[in-house]
Amino acid sequence: MKHPRRVAALAAVAALALAVSGCGSSSGSGGKKSAAGFTAPDVPMAKKLGTKEGAVSILAWPGYAEDGSNDPKTDWVTPFEKATGCQATVKYFGTSDEAVNLIKTGDYDVVSASGDATLRLIAGGDVAPVNTSLLTNYGDIRSFLKDQPYNSVDGQMYGMPQGWGANLLTYNPDVVKPAPTSWSSVFESSSPYAGKITPYDSPIYIADAALYLMNTNPDLGIKNPYALDKEQLAKAVAVLKAQRPQVSEYWSDYLKQQQAFESGDSVIGTSWQFIVNLIDADKKPIKAILPDEGSTGWSDTWMIAAKSKHPNCAYAWLDYIGGPDGNAASAYYFGEAPANTKACDVIATTDKDPSFCDTFHAADEAYAKKLWYWTTPVSDCLDGRTKVKCTTYADWTQAWTEIKG
Template sequence: MRLNRTLQAPHSSLVSGARLVAAVAVLLAATACGSSDSGSSSATGLNPPDLKAQSKLGKTEGQVNLVAWAGYVEDGSNDPKVDWVGDFEKQTGCQVNSKVAASSDEMVKLMKTGQYDAVSASGDASLRLIASGDAAPVNTSLVPNYKDVFSGLKNGAWNSVDGKMYGIPHGRGANLLMYNTQKVTPAPTSWSAVFDDASKYKGHVTAYDSPIYIADAALYLKATKPELKIKDPYALDQKQFDAAVALLKKQSANVGEYWSDYLKEISAFKSGDSVVGTTWQVIANLAQDEGAKVKALVPKEGSTGWSDTWMISAKAKHPNCAYKWMDWIISPKVNAQVAEYFGEAPANSKACAETSDKSFCDTFHAADETYWKNIAFWNTPIEQCLDGRTDVKCVPYAKWVQAWTEIKG
């Protein structure tokens, strides 16, 4: 679940707070998903209903109903200076009605009602919507700005099946390793700083408070324990899962705080209560702005991360307005506004020329596809292994939730 909070800051505003995925308590066992690697071709074994994408745009219907993360559909009511809905309504005649969802699970439930035309789904929701037939394929030729979307966001394992796009990419972000430059020396280059070497900083290690953090341990083990043969940190058989849980239980003895509130993490790094742990780029920026002596990086093993996609409902009552919205939200100027306000890399390559902070895209690695190849975007673990294995069952997310409670003690 993402906790809704508002943050005003020089670099950006983080509106959706912690991107916790723990709300997915009951998984659809029939849903099969793809590799979590950025830009991979399609979802392994996923056989969604044979739905057709819209062939052409018709007359707009006068309104569009959206489900979105907080900060994605701003009309000036939260901040008079933040409004990209007003101009959309003027230019298209489509009145925007939006519902803020607190979790991916809520998004899936809302989309199943048929009352909403489009949703800003994360990877743990998008494939469920595809598998259940609640999301329709998207005709990208009807979205002119799609041509300028970064290649690494197209045909992802979380938003496409067999080369067929089921949405329009919105933005992306990575989970980073942050450290106090005065207290953590030499500068870390590996996640070992929070795992195998965590005892050096006992009581001052911080970790992300979510069952999905088990994937971070799995990512580290993928690199350091090749005998486990982990291919995908979201596709863990029982042995692999047990190893990740064991690593996290060992780490727990050194963790001073599990964070889900970015303000608390910033405060902890400023005070010295935390000296090393996971973070997001926007939090690192804000911590530096407030005087904390910190740096953040993607360690040599890579990192986990997220990518959000605008998807259209298979039952959309206002599909033409929905298509207009999808094109609008990734248009260069608007996509730049959203990215800066939310604190993430924009999807449109031309958005970087429109940001108010001209170094924003460099800071968030927006155009660096080599950087994103090292990010394993969030996915929902299910029994049918996401890495394509058929000789074993993988541990489903419900078991991740149970294990997380044990890990934290």
């Protein structure tokens, strides 16, 4: 597998703002209530497509829109340009917060948004509802990635799914014995692997502790790891403060985590499948599992900016990157399960890697249902509670600062 370039980080919740713009004249989903409790601004949605404008500005996670500038052999943007006549400019971002701020400038047409950013973009009126009937490849997108609480409002989609993956319990089998089956192996107070545990470096990691508590302390009443009231947040923070002295390092750079596992500085922690593949390719001992409790994960969606200057080329990009060839190229390079059901055959043929989609559980809906995809915590509890207010990502950010000291 090629070297992916994902470097993810998350940031605080943005305030609601309305910026009505779009490429069509039909009404969007204004007035519809999201699962997060906000009413979606009335941003227009395209009724039909017109003449392509000849250009599109793409805002992307590294590895999602490669044009050959990083590696001449890695380029799926140029075939898109030749097929559509839309000349693409690509800007990479390093954090979801950066992506949210950049899309507000009006300088970009499309953005690849993770689940922690999508609701902020929808609530802020920064992205337009997407008319999926205008996307010829939408029907081939796996059903369990559509109409989710993080990429839709009351049945109205806001983009084209890109792909998904799990945060896995990863360990060195030569050191960690017996093989772990639960997240307790990284959260128990007296781990035999103290000083060599590596957690993900982000406030969203609080959700991992909350998921652990869902299974070990059901009396707390946690039903959704992103919906924590003050007491539940305090309990999750306590777990992470107890873990802190046992941590070798918090990671966000996948290369550094790869090196830590290979050197033995870290022997167990949270990781991603493609990092495991890289370590395995170096013939170093490594294994990864989806624990009994399930896990957190990510599901990314391509969205169209409300202020898009090239909406027709924007739709063309969504259709291409969600199509079998574009989706196969990006998911394979990036290291995740592709969203398009036909992408696996393309990967098996083009990249001669028939086991790729099995490794990433691309067609395994039961596996996908065990994941709690990154979602921005908001005050209106995502688990449906109405008699209590939940903590927000700003609260989580403050708590994360306290955890790390």
